[in-house]
Amino acid sequence: MLAKQKELIVQLLRSSKLSITDTRVKILELFLKSNGALEHADFEKLSGKSFDRVTIYRTLQTFLDKGIVHKIPTTDTSVRYAICKSDCGEHDHHDHHVHFRCEECGSTRCLEETDIPVISLPKGYDAHNVEVVVSGVCKECK
Amino acid sequence: MLAKQKELIVQLLRSSKLSITDTRVKILELFLKSNGALEHADFEKLSGKSFDRVTIYRTLQTFLDKGIVHKIPTTDTSVRYAICKSDCGEHDHHDHHVHFRCEECGSTRCLEETDIPVISLPKGYDAHNVEVVVSGVCKECK
DNA sequence: GATGTTTATGCAACATTGTTGCAATTTTAT
DNA sequence: ATAAAATTGCAACAATGTTGCATAAACATC
Numbered sequence: 001m002l003a004k005q006k007e008l009i010v011q012l013l014r015s016s017k018l019s020i021t022d023t024r025v026k027i028l029e030l031f032l033k034s035n036g037a038l039e040h041a042d043f044e045k046l047s048g049k050s051f052d053r054v055t056i057y058r059t060l061q062t063f064l065d066k067g068i069v070h071k072i073p074t075t076d077t078s079v080r081y082a083i084c085k086s087d088c089g090e091h092d093h094h095d096h097h098v099h100f101r102c103e104e105c106g107s108t109r110c111l112e113e114t115d116i117p118v119i120s121l122p123k124g125y126d127a128h129n130v131e132v133v134v135s136g137v138c139k140e141c142k
Numbered sequence: 143m144l145a146k147q148k149e150l151i152v153q154l155l156r157s158s159k160l161s162i163t164d165t166r167v168k169i170l171e172l173f174l175k176s177n178g179a180l181e182h183a184d185f186e187k188l189s190g191k192s193f194d195r196v197t198i199y200r201t202l203q204t205f206l207d208k209g210i211v212h213k214i215p216t217t218d219t220s221v222r223y224a225i226c227k228s229d230c231g232e233h234d235h236h237d238h239h240v241h242f243r244c245e246e247c248g249s250t251r252c253l254e255e256t257d258i259p260v261i262s263l264p265k266g267y268d269a270h271n272v273e274v275v276v277s278g279v280c281k282e283c284k
Numbered sequence: 285g286a287t288g289t290t291t292a293t294g295c296a297a298c299a300t301t302g303t304t305g306c307a308a309t310t311t312t313a314t
Numbered sequence: 315a316t317a318a319a320a321t322t323g324c325a326a327c328a329a330t331g332t333t334g335c336a337t338a339a340a341c342a343t344c
Contacts, residue, residue, distance in 0.1 A: 019340055021292065040330080052294050057331065059292090073215035073275055077301075077330080098261060103270065111267075117259040119240060119274065124281035125253075128245065131275045132261065133215055139266035161311055163321065182301080194323050199302065201321095219301075219330075 005032060016066040023051050023059050028068075028083070037072050037080040037099070037108035072099045072108055073131050082110050098132045104141035108133075147174060158208040165193050165201050170210075170225075179214050179222040179241070179250035214241045214250055215273050224252050240274045246283035 009028045013020050030038065030046050038046075043056045060081055063069040072080040082099075098114040101107075116130050151170045155162050172188050173180065180188075185198045202223055205211040214222040224241075240256040243249075258272050 019291065021340070023293075053330085054295085054332080055293055062292095071217040073217050073273070075213040075215050075221070075273075077219045077221060079217070079219060079330095098263075100263070100267060111264060113264060114261065117261065119256065119259065119276055121240075121242070121276065121278075122253060122255055122281075124284065125242060125276075126279040126284065127276045128278040129276070131215070131217075131273075131277075133273045134261055134263065134267075134269045134271070135273075136263075136270040137268040139264075142266065142268065161320065163311070165322075195301085196303080196324085197322055221301095 005029065008032075012068065016068060018062065018066065023055050024062075026051070027056070027059050027063075031069070031081075031083040035109060037082040037110070039078045039080050041078075072110075073133055080108055082108070085110070085112055098134055100138065101133060101135045102138035102141055103135055104137055107138065109138070147171065150174075154210065158210060160204065160208065165197050166204075168193070169198070169201055169205075173211070173223075173225040177251060179224040179252070181220045181222050183220075214252075215275055216243075222250055224250070227252070227254055240276055242280065243275060243277045244280035244283055245277055246279055249280065251280075 006025070009025050009032070010020055012028065013024055018024065026047055027043060030043060034042075034046075040053075040056060040060070043051070043060075044053065047056075060069065064071065064081075067084060069081045069083050072082055074080055096116055098111045098116060100109055100111050111134075116132055119127065119130055121127055148167070151167050151174070152162055154170065155166055160166065168189055169185060172185060176184075176188075182195075182198060182202070185193070185202075186195065189198075202211065206213065206223075209226060211223045211225050214224055216222055238258055240253045240258060242251055242253050253276075258274055261269065261272055263269055
């Protein structure tokens with residue numbers, strides 16, 4: 001791993017008041033390496049099974065709590081996580097961007113440059129958060 | 143069950159070329175009774191455990207294949223199904239409406255009257271389907 | 285650096301959810 | 315009423331997620 005990247009990861013953990021551990025560094029490294037969303041099984045594969053399953057679950061939950069990653073909705077039982085690029089904190093997490101799932105390669109990524117549109121709901125509904133997942137074919141698979 | 147409703151369900155199954163069985167009728171009845179989305183566990187509870195788990199899985203998959211129900215994306219491991227009110231067939235299923243998840247009562251429902259907005263993606267991406275899930279507080283919980 | 289305290293990890297055991305093969309039953313068509 | 319086709323229930327298995335607790339690692343302080 002590049003020293004530069006390692007420094008970035010350490011800063012990220014410090015700013016969330018988390019201690020620096022091998023598991024957390026490795027998982028963040030995997031997030032930065034992949035430009036898409038990851039699910040639990042990916043971490044077991046990509047990390048070479050060097051970490052316990054339970055540790056991975058707990059690490060992801062911690063990152064969620066701290067606003068370091070966010071979940072992406074899916075229509076199956078998998079839970080997908082993506083790293084938050086910006087504007088997310090421990091107490092105010094919002095995805096202001098669209099998620100895209102490619103039907104060809106199966107990857108899911110955040111389209112940071114594509115804003116969530118305003119949805120006008122029927123009378124009586126209060127919206128707190130809006131999730132948009134677009135599926136189709138990505139740039140690379142065309 | 144009302145004879146009228148039963149007749150409706152039988153028609154629905156017939157038009158999808160499915161045979162009329164107790165499980166299928168019961169599950170459709172539960173869909174019509176609830177005005178929100180249901181997940182697998184709900185069927186086990188609501189049906190009074192009268193059906194085998196496997197049968198429920200297979201029935202839901204059959205309904206999906208036939209376009210009778212659709213899935214709603216979630217950020218956890220649950221898989222939520224809602225009955226299609228309109229314009230869905232076996233080979234062209236589209237949700238043209240927004241889904242709403244209430245943070246208070248936990249129910250998920252289809253907002254048939256709220257259209258999915260047009261999302262303009264970055265160059266190179268082809269969109270086939272757009273899912274929108276809004277979370278917040280519903281009419282009943284305010 | 286060494287030391288004690290706090291925090292994170294790994295293991296075991298368990299709970300939940302989903303899948304597959306096959307025999308028995310039910311539905312449908314004749 | 316009967317035969318063929320489809321569905322169901324059971325058993326066994328696979329995958330995924332959770333909890334308690336002892337061990338190990340990280341951190342703050344000296």
